[in-house]
Amino acid sequence: MQEALLGILDFVARFTGGHGGIDDEVAVYFVLAGAMWLNLLFFALWRRRNEANSREALLVLGFSAGLARELFMLAMAIGQKALMVDPRHLHAFFPPVEHVLSGVATVIVAAAFMRYLTGDFFLARNYLGIGITLTLSCYIATFSWWADYITTNPASKFGQTWCDVLFHTIAALLLVFPTWHLFRHRTGWLRNIICFALVCFFLTETLKLVDIAYGERYEYIFTPIRRSFNLIGIYVLGYVYIREQESRRRRATAKVVESEKRYRTLVENVNMGISLIDGNNRIVMNNGYLEKMFRKNAEKLTGRFCYQEFENRDECCDNCLGVEAMTTGRAVSREVERILDDGEPSGLRLSAFPVFNEQGKATKFIKVVEDITDRKRAEEKIRRLAYYDSLTGLPNRPLMMDRLSQAIRHARRHGEVVALLFLDLDRFKDVNDSQGHRVGDRLLQEVAARLSGCTRESDTLARLGGDEFVIIAPGVRAATDASLLADKILAALAEPFTLDRQTLHIATSIGIVLFPSDGGNGEMLLQRADMAMYAAKDRGGNSYRFFSAEMNTRAVERHELEEDMRQALTNGEFFLMYQPQVNTGTWKVVGVEALVRWNHPRKGVILPSRFIPVAEETGFISKLGRWVLEEACRQGAQWQHDGLPPLQMGVNLCARQFTHEEIVGTVSDVLQKTGLPSELLEIELTETMLMDSETAVSTLGQLKALGVRLAIDDFGTGYSSFNYLKHFPLDRIKIDQSFIRDIGQSRGNGAIIEAIVAVARSLGPEVLAEGVETEEQLRYLMSITCADIQGFYFSRPLLPDDVSRLIRESLPGFGTHHFTN
Numbered sequence: 013m014q015e016a017l018l019g020i021l022d023f024v025a026r027f028t029g030g031h032g033g034i035d036d037e038v039a040v041y042f043v044l045a046g047a048m049w050l051n052l053l054f055f056a057l058w059r060r061r062n063e064a065n066s067r068e069a070l071l072v073l074g075f076s077a078g079l080a081r082e083l084f085m086l087a088m089a090i091g092q093k094a095l096m097v098d099p100r101h102l103h104a105f106f107p108p109v110e111h112v113l114s115g116v117a118t119v120i121v122a123a124a125f126m127r128y129l130t131g132d133f134f135l136a137r138n139y140l141g142i143g144i145t146l147t148l149s150c151y152i153a154t155f156s157w158w159a160d161y162i163t164t165n166p167a168s169k170f171g172q173t174w175c176d177v178l179f180h181t182i183a184a185l186l187l188v189f190p191t192w193h194l195f196r197h198r199t200g201w202l203r204n205i206i207c208f209a210l211v212c213f214f215l216t217e218t219l220k221l222v223d224i225a226y227g228e229r230y231e232y233i234f235t236p237i238r239r240s241f242n243l244i245g246i247y248v249l250g251y252v253y254i255r256e257q258e259s260r261r262r263r264a265t266a267k268v269v270e271s272e273k274r275y276r277t278l279v280e281n282v283n284m285g286i287s288l289i290d291g292n293n294r295i296v297m298n299n300g301y302l303e304k305m306f307r308k309n310a311e312k313l314t315g316r317f318c319y320q321e322f323e324n325r326d327e328c329c330d331n332c333l334g335v336e337a338m339t340t341g342r343a344v345s346r347e348v349e350r351i352l353d354d355g356e357p358s359g360l361r362l363s364a365f366p367v368f369n370e371q372g373k374a375t376k377f378i379k380v381v382e383d384i385t386d387r388k389r390a391e392e393k394i395r396r397l398a399y400y401d402s403l404t405g406l407p408n409r410p411l412m413m414d415r416l417s418q419a420i421r422h423a424r425r426h427g428e429v430v431a432l433l434f435l436d437l438d439r440f441k442d443v444n445d446s447q448g449h450r451v452g453d454r455l456l457q458e459v460a461a462r463l464s465g466c467t468r469e470s471d472t473l474a475r476l477g478g479d480e481f482v483i484i485a486p487g488v489r490a491a492t493d494a495s496l497l498a499d500k501i502l503a504a505l506a507e508p509f510t511l512d513r514q515t516l517h518i519a520t521s522i523g524i525v526l527f528p529s530d531g532g533n534g535e536m537l538l539q540r541a542d543m544a545m546y547a548a549k550d551r552g553g554n555s556y557r558f559f560s561a562e563m564n565t566r567a568v569e570r571h572e573l574e575e576d577m578r579q580a581l582t583n584g585e586f587f588l589m590y591q592p593q594v595n596t597g598t599w600k601v602v603g604v605e606a607l608v609r610w611n612h613p614r615k616g617v618i619l620p621s622r623f624i625p626v627a628e629e630t631g632f633i634s635k636l637g638r639w640v641l642e643e644a645c646r647q648g649a650q651w652q653h654d655g656l657p658p659l660q661m662g663v664n665l666c667a668r669q670f671t672h673e674e675i676v677g678t679v680s681d682v683l684q685k686t687g688l689p690s691e692l693l694e695i696e697l698t699e700t701m702l703m704d705s706e707t708a709v710s711t712l713g714q715l716k717a718l719g720v721r722l723a724i725d726d727f728g729t730g731y732s733s734f735n736y737l738k739h740f741p742l743d744r745i746k747i748d749q750s751f752i753r754d755i756g757q758s759r760g761n762g763a764i765i766e767a768i769v770a771v772a773r774s775l776g777p778e779v780l781a782e783g784v785e786t787e788e789q790l791r792y793l794m795s796i797t798c799a800d801i802q803g804f805y806f807s808r809p810l811l812p813d814d815v816s817r818l819i820r821e822s823l824p825g826f827g828t829h830h831f832t833n
């Protein structure tokens with residue numbers, strides 16, 4: 013048994029160098045170790061073809077160094093025998109080389125595995141640098157002494173000297189860091205097993221040190237063991253590396269399969285047609301959506317020319333997207349319209365992306381077909397919303413301005429004239445208020461249709477908003493062309509409109525400007541057409557006016573008024589005059605109407621007909637109206653305080669005050685503040701204010717509850733509905749001056765006045781005739797028992813002191829010397 017064991021040990025020692033030195037038998041060991049490194053090197057080189065990165069490069073280097081060391085040893089073993097060299101002389105040369113190769117190989121392999129496992133490239137590189145520097149320094153430091161030492165110290169069997177100790181110590185120490193580093197920074201079986209391999213290499217080096225320490229007495233035991241550790245280390249590394257690479261390959265394949273699956277799912281589920289097309293424009297593959305889109309199955313698409321499918325052509329078009337993508341190497345796209353097999357139009361967005369081969373040449377392309385029909389429709393809708401009026405479908409202001417600029421540019425180039433007609437419907441608000449917005453909207457649509465009938469194809473008819481329309485008529489010969497168009501429009505609107513079985517009448521006021529004579533740009537033309545339109549309105553509407561320079565002056569004046577008005581109230585420039593109202597039964601002044609005046613510092617006294625409309629437009633009327641109410645009530649209370657008989661104080665209210673303001677609260681405050689008895693205040697309203705009857709009934713009810721009197725002013729000029737008299741708690745009707753002015757001239761007006769007086773008498777309210785200027789008018793009014801009158805015949809509006817004087821002088825029986833019943 014013992015003999016057998018010694019035999020085995022002897023056998024192992026022979027082939028692993030246990031008998032000392034390097035001979036042909038030890039070559040077996042070197043062949044074995046070299047084969048293992050070679051195997052690893054081949055594998056690493058093969059891997060590098062797939063994964064050319066620094067990690068694989070380092071491993072290739074490490075395995076090469078390991079192989080080089082074993083090959084060197086093999087060469088020495090065979091060379092020694094073949095050349096019959098004194099082993100001692102040979103030994104003087106090869107141990108240092110062996111040690112360097114061994115050290116370098118160890119350092120590179122350790123660094124490669126550190127990099128491999130931790131991914132820390134910089135650490136591995138630094139370690140490598142230090143390790144190789146140390147090994148080479150040791151070599152340089154000891155090489156020249158080595159030969160001397162061997163020759164001068166023949167007792168040293170094969171030169172296992174302190175130089176050996178240095179090399180092996182450095183090699184062992186260099187293995188400590190990677191082992192410790194891996195142990196700290198990685199976990200798991202892979203770390204353990206690589207650390208194990210590194211420990212094997214460490215033991216290889218340290219056992220050699222132990223052997224030297226024993227004077228190589230036990231070399232035949234230590235050498236087989238340390239070389240076995242070396243083989244085990246190489247084997248374990250190889251095993252781990254190959255296994256790991258295999259599982260990485262499997263993981264990568266699984267990743268590729270999963271990614272392929274993911275992309276396929278994506279390609280199949282995306283709402284776009286996708287196809288791969290080769291360099292000959294033939295479809296190689298496509299997704300299901302493309303088949304659905306073109307209503308063809310895969311067999312029908314695959315192999316066909318893409319232009320036949322996507323672009324309805326028989327030949328590849330000159331500007332084929334795919335060709336462009338392949339030649340430029342960039343993605344290209346285009347939007348096209350296509351008629352599908354069933355004749356439906358569809359919007360398509362075609363995009364082509366080049367597909368490159370391994371040489372970087374684009375040989376195929378991917379075509380993506382996106383159905384953009386809905387988007388196109390939505391865009392068109394948005395465009396329409398942005399540039400067209402949704403109610404009438406006509407161009408809106410931005411588009412109109414754009415067309416106007418175009419027309420101006422064209423006219424300027426060709427020396428032509430452009431006419432711009434600005435239309436504003438007359439009293440459209442009344443229709444809206446009385447008939448409701450639905451009817452108002454329908455009326456606007458009908459008006460738009462009639463206006464379209466008046467224009468030429470080259471004209472632009474636009475709606476600016478509300479009841480405002482504009483017509484741009486390019487290429488007119490002269491102003492007469494524009495007048496003809498305006499006449500045509502007035503005639504077209506003169507026909508009544510029938511909506512919901514109701515007959516409605518609407519007219520329009522038209523302002524006309526001509527380019528280039530009236531302005532050089534769109535804004536100016538529009539502004540001046542607007543002025544001309546207002547001038548037409550001022551003439552009573554249903555007419556047209558051309559712009560004139562004088563209108564511009566008026567507009568400037570109006571603007572000045574607007575500016576000055578802001579200061580006027582604080583500067584105390586407004587004052588009130590009072591026009592007496594007389595009862596023809598008693599010939600007494602029963603009331604006055606408060607009428608505002610503006611004492612302008614430069615322009616003198618301005619009448620309300622000039623500034624009230626401006627105040628209404630700017631909203632200033634709210635402040636002014638409140639001031640008038642307060643001042644009138646204060647004056648009324650003052651007269652009572654001065655001992656004058658009770659006088660009705662008529663105060664005009666404008667529509668804005670009545671509908672927008674807290675009028676009930678304001679009236680109540682003012683009465684309280686001034687102390688005027690509420691029954692002496694008569695608020696004058698116009699018919700249009702009462703059109704929104706629900707709000708009006710409620711507001712009038714609240715005012716009545718305060719004890720205030722209510723009068724309807726200018727009766728007969730609005731809707732003149734006697735319904736008002738029934739529905740609203742009115743105390744007085746004031747017949748408009750226009751009826752009184754015509755007394756004796758128009759038979760019809762007399763009948764209207766009589767009807768108003770008769771109806772009012774039966775329903776309750778008192779009647780007052782405004783604007784009585786002549787005795788004839790007075791006698792007529794008295795003959796139909798219209799009791800109250802107001803007008804220049806009796807008195808013009810007076811200042812407060814004049815009113816007091818007039819009343820005091822006429823008391824008692826004032827006025828009887830003028831008239832008798």
Ligand SMILES: Nc1nc2c(ncn2[C@@H]2O[C@H](COP(=O)(O)O[C@H]3[C@@H](O)[C@H](n4cnc5c(=O)[nH]c(N)nc54)O[C@@H]3COP(=O)(O)O)[C@@H](O)[C@H]2O)c(=O)[nH]1
Nearest residue numbers: 607608619620621640664665666783784785802803804805
């Ligand atoms: N919201 C407010 N409106 C007011 C206020 N003050 C006046 N007004 C309105 O301004 C319009 C013009 O008023 P005015 O220039 O003061 O003219 C009034 C009278 O002077 C005039 N009148 C009276 N009698 C005659 C006459 O015999 N002949 C004739 N040609 N004119 C006459 O009528 C105007 C009063 O009209 P009315 O109000 O309809 O009774 C005018 O509409 C005023 O309402 C104000 O403070 N707030």
